[in-house]
Amino acid sequence: MKSKQNSFEEQPELSITPSLVMEYLFCPRFIYFMECLKIPQHEERRFKVQQGRQVHENRTRINKEYVRKKIGCIDKEISVYLSSLRHRVRGILDEVLFMKDGTLAPLEYKFAQYKERLFNTYKHQLVLQAWLITGNYQKQVNRGYIVFVRSKNYLLKVPLSERDFDETGKIIDDILEIIHSGRFPKKTASRAKCIDCCYRKICV
Ligand code: SF4
Numbered sequence: 001m002k003s004k005q006n007s008f009e010e011q012p013e014l015s016i017t018p019s020l021v022m023e024y025l026f027c028p029r030f031i032y033f034m035e036c037l038k039i040p041q042h043e044e045r046r047f048k049v050q051q052g053r054q055v056h057e058n059r060t061r062i063n064k065e066y067v068r069k070k071i072g073c074i075d076k077e078i079s080v081y082l083s084s085l086r087h088r089v090r091g092i093l094d095e096v097l098f099m100k101d102g103t104l105a106p107l108e109y110k111f112a113q114y115k116e117r118l119f120n121t122y123k124h125q126l127v128l129q130a131w132l133i134t135g136n137y138q139k140q141v142n143r144g145y146i147v148f149v150r151s152k153n154y155l156l157k158v159p160l161s162e163r164d165f166d167e168t169g170k171i172i173d174d175i176l177e178i179i180h181s182g183r184f185p186k187k188t189a190s191r192a193k194c195i196d197c198c199y200r201k202i203c204v
Contacts, residue, residue, distance in 0.1 A: 015083060015090045016172050018125045024175050025121045026193065028185035031178045033199050041198045070155055071145065072100040076107070084135030088172055089128050096133055097145065104133050107145040114148040118158060122146055126158055127168035 023030040033039045068074070075098040083090035095107040106129035110122070126144030133141050141160065148154040178185055187194070187203070194200050 015085070015088050016128070016175055017089070018091045018128045020175060021124050021128060021168075021171060022121055024171060025124065027188040027197070028174070028178065029187065029199065029203060031175055032182075032184055033202070035179045036182050039199070039202075071097075071157065073097045073105075074100055082132040082136050084132050087128075087131035087135050088176065089131055091128065091132060093129050093132065096137070102139070103143075104137055104139045104141050105143050105145060106130060106133060106141070107147065109147045109149055111149050112151075114151040114154045114156060118156070123158060123160070123164055124168045124171060127160055127164050130160055130165075 020031070020035075023034065030041075034041070068076075077096045078094070080093045080096050081091075082093060093106050094109050097105045097107050099105055106126055108122070108125060108129065126146070130141035130144060133139065143160055144158045146156045146158060148156065177183065194203070197203070
């Protein structure tokens with residue numbers, strides 16, 4: 001059997017997107033249904049994705065200078081598509097921030113309220129974006145930022161540690177292993193998610 005890394009190098013289209021990681025974190029079986037069986041989700045679950053796209057489109061209405069004032073950003077690039085074969089990821093970043101201290105940082109807009117706790121999903125998403133930045137700009141990334149649109153554009157700073165990078169790396173390994181091997185993953189531990197899941201009728 002081929003190693004995961006070798007398989008990836010031979011099939012670079014298998015790079016992971018932040019949205020695929022979000023699906024995995026909701027339930028690993030989503031990867032099996034979506035990527036192994038090629039069964040698409042129903043449209044209703046895509047509503048949040050649509051909202052996210054709307055945020056992308058509305059982003060220009062937000063005062064572009066407030067980020068710089070608050071966090072010492074000296075420049076930024078907007079809606080940047082990046083891929084990194086080395087890190088096995090690809091995706092569009094809302095913003096890449098160039099900081100005074102010489103580091104770079106991803107900034108992500110969320111169509112959500114800030115609940116005074118950081119969801120793991122957000123942190124993993126920022127780690128993926130940090131890899132995309134380091135893989136393309138060769139600069140250090142040690143933090144990311146999230147703008148919570150439904151909390152008056154509240155800006156949250158998210159430090160990224162070695163442990164965060166390790167944990168996200170394990171998730172990517174697992175996603176690729178499911179895709180390559182066709183393994184049927186365990187059910188989500190949170191059975192409440194199954195109640196309105198679009199795959200519940202075929203998920204036994
Ligand atoms: S029904 Fe439950 S276990 Fe099955 S894919 Fe949906 S969330 Fe996961």
